[in-house]
Amino acid sequence: MAQKPPMTLAEKLVARAAGLEVVRPGEVVTAKVDLAMMHDSGGPRRVAPMLERLQARLWDPDKVVVISDHYVPAVDAESAGILDLTRKWVKAAGVTKFHDMQGICHVVLPERGHLRPGLFVVGGDSHSPTGGAFGTYMFGVGATEMCGVLVTGEIWLRVPETILLHWAGKLGPGVAAKDMILAMCARLGMDGGRYQAIQYAGDTLAGLAMQERMTLSNMAAELGAQTGLIAPDAVTRDYLLSVGVPAGEIDIATWQSDADAKVTERHDFDAAALSPMVAAPHSPANSAAVAEHKGVSVDQAYIGACTGAKINDLRMAASVLKGRKVASGTRLLIAPASARTTAEAAADGTLATLTEAGAILLSSGCGACAGYGAGVLAENETCIASTARNFKGRMGAGSSKVYLGSPYTVAAAAVAGHIVDPREMLS
Amino acid sequence: MSAASTGRVWKFGDNIDTDVLAPGLYMKGPLTELAKHCLEAVEPRFAKEVKPSDIVVGGRNFGMGSSREQAVMVLRELGVGAVVAPSFAGIFYRNALNLGLLALVCSEAGQIRADAVLSVDAANAELCDLDTGKRYACEPLPAHLLQMIADGGLLPNLQKKLKVQRSKEAQA
Ligand code: SF4
Numbered sequence: 001m002a003q004k005p006p007m008t009l010a011e012k013l014v015a016r017a018a019g020l021e022v023v024r025p026g027e028v029v030t031a032k033v034d035l036a037m038m039h040d041s042g043g044p045r046r047v048a049p050m051l052e053r054l055q056a057r058l059w060d061p062d063k064v065v066v067i068s069d070h071y072v073p074a075v076d077a078e079s080a081g082i083l084d085l086t087r088k089w090v091k092a093a094g095v096t097k098f099h100d101m102q103g104i105c106h107v108v109l110p111e112r113g114h115l116r117p118g119l120f121v122v123g124g125d126s127h128s129p130t131g132g133a134f135g136t137y138m139f140g141v142g143a144t145e146m147c148g149v150l151v152t153g154e155i156w157l158r159v160p161e162t163i164l165l166h167w168a169g170k171l172g173p174g175v176a177a178k179d180m181i182l183a184m185c186a187r188l189g190m191d192g193g194r195y196q197a198i199q200y201a202g203d204t205l206a207g208l209a210m211q212e213r214m215t216l217s218n219m220a221a222e223l224g225a226q227t228g229l230i231a232p233d234a235v236t237r238d239y240l241l242s243v244g245v246p247a248g249e250i251d252i253a254t255w256q257s258d259a260d261a262k263v264t265e266r267h268d269f270d271a272a273a274l275s276p277m278v279a280a281p282h283s284p285a286n287s288a289a290v291a292e293h294k295g296v297s298v299d300q301a302y303i304g305a306c307t308g309a310k311i312n313d314l315r316m317a318a319s320v321l322k323g324r325k326v327a328s329g330t331r332l333l334i335a336p337a338s339a340r341t342t343a344e345a346a347a348d349g350t351l352a353t354l355t356e357a358g359a360i361l362l363s364s365g366c367g368a369c370a371g372y373g374a375g376v377l378a379e380n381e382t383c384i385a386s387t388a389r390n391f392k393g394r395m396g397a398g399s400s401k402v403y404l405g406s407p408y409t410v411a412a413a414a415v416a417g418h419i420v421d422p423r424e425m426l427s
Numbered sequence: 428m429s430a431a432s433t434g435r436v437w438k439f440g441d442n443i444d445t446d447v448l449a450p451g452l453y454m455k456g457p458l459t460e461l462a463k464h465c466l467e468a469v470e471p472r473f474a475k476e477v478k479p480s481d482i483v484v485g486g487r488n489f490g491m492g493s494s495r496e497q498a499v500m501v502l503r504e505l506g507v508g509a510v511v512a513p514s515f516a517g518i519f520y521r522n523a524l525n526l527g528l529l530a531l532v533c534s535e536a537g538q539i540r541a542d543a544v545l546s547v548d549a550a551n552a553e554l555c556d557l558d559t560g561k562r563y564a565c566e567p568l569p570a571h572l573l574q575m576i577a578d579g580g581l582l583p584n585l586q587k588k589l590k591v592q593r594s595k596e597a598q599a
Binding site: 028041042046050053054055056071076078079082124125126128140141142143144145147148151152156190191194195224226283370371372376389391392393394396398 | 442444445446447450451452454455456467468487488491492493494495496499514516517518520521522525526569571580581582585586589
């Protein structure tokens with residue numbers, strides 16, 4: 001038998017799921033799905049009627065994870081109804097991997113040990129590439145396609161090309177993964193990923209915690225990629241062990257790109273030269289160094305979302321807010337990404353630092369990120385947020401404006417009442 | 428999808444996102460209500476004046492953003508016959524086909540006139556401007572996807588397959 005040609009991590013993951021020795025970019029294959037994740041908004045309330053119509057059952061209830069995060073906690077009868085429907089459906093369908101009001105799906109999924117290198121996972125949410133941070137091939141699908149997966153356990157895909165985004169050097173103080181991804185959005189644009197697989201690599205990555213890596217993979221969605229992979233390493237292993245994944249199930253060695261595997265594009269970035277970035281309305285690609293937007297006054301600063309309110313994010317905010325107060329005329333809202341995040345932040349004093357500075361704590365969930373919950377904006381208001389998207393009208397009224405920045409930058413804006421370079425507040 | 432569908436063009440720019448197609452603010456309500464706000468942030472006339480089988484012509488990366496299928500469902504609710512763009516966001520594209528909405532990748536979409544009336548030939552992946560006669564080639568869709576759209580989307584397509592499977596099981 002001929003020797004196997006070198007393959008990228010993405011190709012290896014797709015090949016395994018498709019039951020093939022070798023796959024080539026452009027080929028259309030059918031993959032077996034290891035896990036399907038849904039949330040309350042795009043999940044049961046949408047797929048249940050479809051399954052009923054088909055009179056079909058789940059292909060494997062043990063491979064389904066449901067996480068209620070979008071409409072939590074209920075603010076009116078409609079959202080309460082959606083959450084109620086979700087609880088009842090999960091029970092009836094025999095889904096035991098159900099996390100109700102425990103935080104945002106992309107954060108809860110790895111936190112509860114559902115991910116590991118080598119898996120092929122679909123999620124009913126566009127930020128599903130987050131799973132790529134764990135060496136999992138994960139991407140987002142709509143509810144109808146999810147229904148197809150729930151019935152058959154399979155999905156078609158075009159084997160992606162691999163786009164390598166390479167980072168060298170060490171980030172300076174006050175500069176974070178969010179700044180890296182905004183810089184990549186600025187350089188590549190929101191369709192730079194061409195629905196292919198992005199792989200983030202380079203020595204900068206080795207120095208990043210899992211939560212920071214998740215921010216990069218999460219916003220592969222903003223680059224228009226299907227997934228955003230990071231090859232697993234010791235940091236991945238330590239995280240997975242800490243959430244209870246058995247050591248024997250963590251395979252680091254297999255899930256690496258071969259040294260001579262072909263990537264179709266490579267873009268190089270210099271971490272040491274990176275300054276804090278801010279995305280101006282209404283696109284993450286509209287990003288520039290924070291100095292460009294210095295002085296823009298903000299009505300609201302929002303630290304929330306899967307990409308911007310994990311434990312590391314809250315610690316970044318706390319390092320700015322320690323001993324300072326939120327400016328009068330500005331409100332700082334913080335929605336920790338998960339219940340576990342809140343517990344960790346309470347245990348290490350982070351939470352107290354945030355509230356002493358005048359931050360208003362909101363419940364863990366999607367909240368104002370997509371305009372679903374508490375913290376939405378009035379007409380003509382300006383907000384700076386640690387979220388992933390600043391599309392027109394996404395956080396509330398159509399005329400509101402949202403700037404994006406790292407938790408450092410958002411916290412600094414809350415203190416100043418306008419956008420500033422957070423490094424001025426880190427001593 | 429009939430071969431001879433024709434419709435008026437509604438033209439939009441690059442990066443039309445899912446929040447503009449299906450604004451989060453109205454996502455809890457019924458689809459008919461959501462559809463009234465489709466694209467209103469960029470073209471308030473659209474939802475009021477669009478006619479069945481009209482054609483939405485977008486710019487690059489049409490449908491970027493969230494995975495919400497409502498972004499496709501509102502277009503179907505309004506009767507849109509096809510969406511044409513030089514490139515689509517991946518999830519929107521998959522959703523469109525899965526819901527039986529023809530989405531055609533056309534590198535020359537930018538040249539289509541804003542008020543043109545087009546005929547759409549899905550099987551041959553071709554558009555024709557009925558006034559000028561100019562033809563626009565689109566990327567052909569693989570046969571299994573054309574079949575799925577013809578069936579009305581993934582669900583009817585699955586229904587067909589399940590029926591075959593169940594009758595086989597019944598015989599076994
Ligand atoms: S926090 Fe925002 S980006 Fe993340 S899953 Fe929720 S709505 Fe989507």
